Amino acid sequence: MTSSCIEKERKALLDVKANLNDLYGYLGDWGSDGENYKDCCKWAGVRCSNLSGHVIELDLTSYPRKSFIGKMSPLLQLLSHLQYLNLNYIDFQSNPLPNFLTSMSNLQRLEISSSNLSGPIPYQLSNLSNLFHLDLSRNSFGGSIPSSFVDLTSLTYLSLSQNQLEGVIPKYFGNCSYLTHLDLSQNLLNGSLSIFVECSSLITLSLADNSFIGSMTDFTRCTSLQKLDLYGNLLTGNTSNNVCQLTNLEYLDIGHNSLHGNMTDFIGCAFLQHLDLSSNFFRGNMPNSMGKLSNLEYLDLGNNFFNGSMSDFKGCLSLSFLDLSSNQLSGNVPKSLGLISNLHYLDLSSNSLDGVISEAHFLNLTKLYYLDLSHNSLELNLNLQEGILVRLRTIKLQSCKLGPKFPMWIKALERFHHLDISNAEISDVVPVWFWDFLDELIFLNISSNEIKGMLPDLTSFFTVDNFPGLDLSNNNFEGIIPSMPSELAALNLSGNRFSGTISFLCDIDPGLTFLDLSNNSLSGSLPDCWLRFRNSLVVLNLSNNNFSGEIPSSLGFLFKLQALYMRKNSFVGEVPMSLRNCTRLRFLDLRENELSGAIPEWIGENISELYVLILGSNKFYGRLPSQVCWLYNLQVLDLSNNALLGDIPQCFGNFTAMARNSFGNDTIINHSYSIYLPLCKDPQQDVCNSYTTRQQAQFLDNAWVTWKGVERAFERNGLRLMKSIDLSRNNFSGELPHEITNLYELVSLNLSNNQLLGQVPKDIGRLKSLESLDLSRNEFSGAIPWSLTYLNFLSYLDLSYNNLSGKIPTGTQLQGFNYTAYRGNLQLCGPPLTPRCGFPSVDGKKYVEEDDSWKSYYIGMGAGLATGFLGVCGALVFNLGFRYFFFALLSNMKDWIYVTVVVYFGKLERKFRR
Template identity: 50%
Template sequence: MLVFVSLLLCMGSFINGGLTSRYKEDASMMVMRSCHDKERHALLGLKANLVDINNTLNNWRSKEKNDCCQWAGVSCDKHTGHVTELDLSSSYSYVLSGNISPFLSLLPQLEYLDLSGIDFQFNPIPNSLTSLTSLKGLTISGANLSGPIHHHIANLSKLDFLDLSNNFLSGPIPDSLGDLTSLTEIHLSRNRLEGVIPTSIGNLPRLIELDLSRNLLNGSVPDFVRSTFLRQLDLSRNRLTGNLPNSMGKLSNLRYLDVSSNSLTGVIYDVHFQTLDVLIYLDLSFNSFELNLSSNIGFELLTIKLQSCKLGPSFPMWIQTQRYFAYLDISNAGISDFVPAWFWDLPPRLRFLNISSNDIKGTLPDMALVFEDYPGMDFSNNQLEGMIPLLPSKLAALNLSRNRFSGTLSFLCRIDAALTFRDLSSNLLSGTLPDCLKKFYEKLVVLNLSNNSLSGEIPSSLGFLSELQALYLRRNAFVGEVPTSLNNCTKLRFVDLGENNFSGNIPAWIGETLSELYVLVLRSNRFNGSLPSQICFLNNLQLLDLSNNLLVGNIPRCFGNFTAMATRRFQDDITSHSYSSYVATLPNATSVGATEYCPGLDGGFLSCFTNEDALFIDNALVAWKGTQRQFERGLYLLKSIDISSNKLYGKLPSEITNLRELVSFNISNNKLYGEIPKHVGQLRYLDTFDLSRNEFSGNIPLSLSNIDRLSYLNLSYNNLSGRIPTGTQLQSFSYTSYSGNPQLCGPPLIQICEPSPPPATVVGEEDVQDEEDELWKSYYIGMSSGFVFGFCGICGALFLNCRFRYFVFASSNNMKDWIHVTVVHFQSLRMKFRR
């Protein structure tokens, strides 16, 4: 019985305990589901300050008993019901816009706040944000914030993560930021911040990551000796000066160091890497550093970027200790030496190798290497020579330009079809284009074979390159017509076939199928026939060069339809072509921004790779102010037409003045005639204007003097006449700009203009009739008045003088005849004037 009772008691206790536990769990669930009314109203106030075009905050409603802890982006403490996390980030898509609401200050327990990607329309960070004293993480990146970072940020004493990157913040970094001793990460990159880096930041004891890149910071690199946990330091793209502190070598946990693109100086010794045993990423490029490293350095880097540092003149021997690098850039490093044999035993994980723009001599060895990925190699602008040897079959990019390589292009047939970029320009290569080029149809983006001795016709197989964006065949000896198969290359944006021996008509299909073209250069060939009007279909065309050919006929009136030359749109991205086929295959890679790809610093990655290193920048040789000039980085700003040195005739269409963004216009050395369009002054951005050696006549339009940007003008050897319009602009040019026009006068010419007659007005037929009537009305009134006064005088004389009376009557017959003749004469004059 006692056992039974005990069993019942145990069961009751179990049941009661279970019920109590269940009740507690339900109570906990009830607390977790509810939120404080004050905080719910604060969130609704936040919503009221935002424009929500995608209805992202649809479930944020003001109904009673509507639990804000269940709202999108809101997290609450499950015990207290206070809002602890608010994440409204929108991945830079700007689906939300407006202001940062002051109601946020009514969330006293908020620990994590992420408002990234909201368009705050260049409003500043409100001071109310600094009242969130429980905040541990604050992220507002890519949100169009402006103004300074307030020094009251020190009120956020618990803050351990701060990300205000990619905004328009300006002013200095507050020194009070160094008072936040709990900070582990600071990200302030991509703003307009200026001033020195506060030394207090270098004293943060828990700091792990610091990114201040892409600002306007000046002064020296602070001492980070107290930030012993620092793993990632990025101070790149600022205006820092001075030396790299020796204390940098004491940061034993540092794995990522980037101080590139500053104005830093000094010698880099082993002491700078004294304890950096775990360093794997080093970027010192674009400074004035001189590296003096021994072969005993203890780290092995995965990414080495030393572009424009001084490593030479001898080849840096310390690189022999780097056996596992995936990225090596020692370009423009003052090396004038032969490459040692050990260097060509490249790591199998190589992804990018750049030794360009040095004075490296010798030949390339056979490199039958097998890489795990498809690397890019840049050996350009050196003194390398000889036949191009056996190259690795797996290549994504190859740049051998501006060397002295000779031989044919047959080596290309041994490279894998994954090659996306090939620049072999400015060498001594000869022979024809191999038919095997068609195997690159899936990947090849850029093909540059300019400035060689290649010959023959373009094979029709080139039309298989459907991904091709840039084709350079300039300055070779190619002949024949442009093959029709190229109309399959519909992604072409840049075509330069200049300075060859191409012939035939300019294909009309260029305008019909290559709609992406922004540069078309066919200069210095033997193209004949008329200008096809289909070229006018190229709405993206910004540079057209058809000069020095055998073209005849008129300039089509539709030349005024080039949209890109008529409207202002600066697209810097059109001049560059991404050629890396392996960017998207980086292990553990995450997209950091629009142009960056960077694996995290934790585990299993090879290097941080920026897409900016994988760009080919278009370049064009343009006739500019009487000489040839190479345009590269600023090519997207150039809008130019050059059809000079042909056999074109007819008038210059007035529609050409529609191209209001035109910068350079050259139609010299043709047979064009007629007047210069009087509205030429509408080309307000014109810098170069050359109409010389044609048959233009008439006056120089007065509107030409209104183009204040004009710096080169040549109207010489035409049939222009009259006075050169006065004004500081046209008189500032040399007399040679106007010579060869015998009837032209005025400064800067020595021919003096004749005094100008009173300005004539243009009148119509009715105006002429009115003037005639007024003329004759005045004549008749004057004649009548004179007759009356004369008659009275004569009658008086006749009455008073007898002898005079006889004389008058004797002469009356003669007077009658004189009046008759006079009237007839004036009537004849009137009829003549009417005619």
């Protein structure tokens, strides 16, 4: 028996150490002085053969993650007898997997997971014929799975999950005779699942979060299968009962696909412990036989089309997770839910459930941690006894019926992290005892009720360091805003009756991400302490108050600010130049203030991410800088009701976002912040701190737009489609640039009350999405373009009080508008105007002219009639047959000839009379 390692292998290990930056000195004993440290077989992470002395194992995972950074030593291949190599969690700095590993033919187990490797997976790994365990998960490998992997016939465990692999899985890959565990989840793989029809040895198959298409494969030959995870693919078609022929199946996740079928297809899966069918197209009633799944611990049927009443789950006593949200369930919630003592998570939100929820529904739910009954018609009538819901931490009851009194049952709860009782028909004051329950609060939402009274000083009620979020909006709170907790993540007090100043902001610590104080009666100048939020604040809404004074320059150092709403106040002075530092701004709304000066050039130069710019109803003057056209993402532009002058820049055609038919999610701000709540899923877990879930407090994007003559707000989905330009009530002059017709997806265009002249662009009909067009009270001349008849969605039109002339083009849309859309154009004629083209006007003052383009037509028609008349006379004199035919025809058509000749010669006479 040998007691020391071989010298060349000792040098190889020292080179492994030399190529790694040992951040915490964990390998300090490798090669250090002393008799015990010279023998590499005694080094931490190294094991040698007792017979040969060769190094057979190298495992550096007994240390904390990311303790080492560097690269793999090429001398590693000198460890030719190595059977087990584990380099998980070492940061290899995006280097590729070195080819020399493929020559270590004695390797049986290779694990290099979460190690920041990239590049393709070497196909030469198939040379490791003794390999039975391979884990390269959680890296950045790209390219395809090497087809040579089918030659790894000894492989039993393979995990390539959480990489960037693409393409199809190699043919026959699923038939590896010894493969028991295959995890390819979270990649970019595609193709069908048909290659797995013969995977008789597989116990675990995880293909989640890829792009596999087609129907679910018949897995009935995979008789050993215990876990099947196909979550988040593109699978379609019906699910069949054959999946329940897998008698060993315990875990089935086919959520987030496009599958359909009925719940009855899964009743025969008697051994299932985990079933996820969420976000598909399953429909039908939920059978009462659900209770036969006695082993079920996790059930997620959310976001489908299940209808009818809820099943009775009293037979599923092992159930710990139940999600039936976003379906079409109706009727009462069965009281038998209160018997499932292991239940930790219950989500019944967004259904049509009704009836009364009493304490009987929670009788034995002593482990319930998460409860969501939001968006139903449920009425809560609770008289909670001590010991019921003692672990409840997340409570979501939005749009349930809790009022009119403030719910007293909350007092029976021990503590909670998340409480949402918004829109719950509460019209009461907040009792004093309630604020004492907020010491562990992370999020509170009591918005959209009729809660009244004044807020107390809240600084003493919050004792945790979790930066809570408070949403008290749309109630009847009044008085001065009191001192707030110093550590806040979000604060929404909008839509109340608060008054006074907002000096309390200067006592809030950095970390505030969202602040909405809009729609109150707040006044005074803004405090100049915004620098404290320079690295946190994302959304600031101060609209519709009585603020005055200049906008403080410190507001321009909110480097993370994405939305700034300050409309309907009394701010004065110029827009501070410091705002050019807010390069992430996407919403800027300063409408209806007393701001003045020129439109800053830096708006286009520095905050080019803007896609809503609203500066209307101020006192801005001067020419519009061409730099505005650099806002390529701009979707809403409102500069109306100012004193701007000069030409409209031709570069308006550069607003390319207004030429695209949709916007991606990256252009809509997700006004939310993340809070992490513990979430119990393990029925044996007492502390419930091993799982976290991302909770969001949503605050929707909005933009007020003058739409069809009326100001209205557009939020989230409506805002995605709204593309609007409003330059009305200014002093713009010159012609309307033709380039504006390149904005194919423009929905609203308002240029009214300016001094624009010239013709309306003939191809304005290219704006095929236009629904609202207002060119009124300008000096446009010439004919109304025929291309306007192509606008099928046009529902608001105002061309009044211009110098337009000629006939209104005939089209279903244009004749459908009221005459007021055309009034004030004295030379315009045709329906829906009363004077018809070619006839005297009603007041007899002046003949109504036709479009100038008809003049040549009438002259040519007159010459043609004269020539024809002479020809007919000649025929009458020299041809007796024609003479007979002509007078017979004249006898039958005399009325038509009379009207036609009189009308057209009358028009011709009026033309020449001029």
